[in-house]
Amino acid sequence: MQVYQTIREAAYEANMQLPALGLVLFTFGNVSAADRSKGLFAIKPSGIPYQELSPAKMVVVDFDGKTVDGALRPSSDTLTHAVLYKHWEDICGIAHTHSTYATAWAQSLRDIPVYGTTHADHNTVDIPCASPMSDEMISGDYELQTGYQILNTLTARGLSHQEIEMILIGNHGPFTWGATPAQAVYNSAVLENIAHMAHLTESINGTVGRLKESLIRKHYERKHGPQSYYGQ
Secondary structure, three states: HHHHHHHHHHHHHHHHHHOOOOOOOOOOEEEEEEOOOOOOEOOOOOOHHHHHHHHHHHHEOOOOOEEEOOOOOOOOOOOHHHHHHHOOOOOOOEEEOOOOOHHHHHHHHOOOOOHHHHHHHHOOOOOEOOOOOHHHHHOOHHHHHHHHHHHHHHOOOOOOOOOHHHHEEOOOOEEEOOOOHHHHHHHHHHHHHHHHHHHHHHHHHOOOOOHOOOOOOOOHHHHHHHOOOOOO
């Protein structure tokens, strides 16, 4: 329906950035675009190759993950997106990939430490890796529980979704979010780049220490602080 055209186009454009940026293979990954005024989001259909996608093929669902409009089945990760949209009212985009280096850190069950200023330009904290879900959560509504695993991990660590817009799910892969679908995709690309550089850093110097706090704060504040001035 034409009434959903805006979020369908936003979701389509964001999804097409995933293969363009080298963040997905085949049908891996998905991005959603939310319309807060309608309480709906558009998301990539399940199992459709990227080259066959179009705005019309994006599936519109509500914040409970129920299909509102669309002929195809929505992404299998739809309920994870729905949980985050219901709990974080200021985000309008979510991305999930299986990008190589970020997923490798997730499979290694490790946070990504702040090793350099590129990381600090975007986050003042290590990128968290949520523990693998319990057997009870896995055997339940798995995709729904993945959303709660993200929420619970940030809460347990005293982090807000505004403070850090990316996370690794242990044994699984990365999720990112933002004020727009484009911002969520940007965060996915940044996360993959940081994960790659962290891997190389440890391979060059296995005893390297975390970036000192003064540099972390300086680089973050000059880009995001009240008197920010940095841009490239």
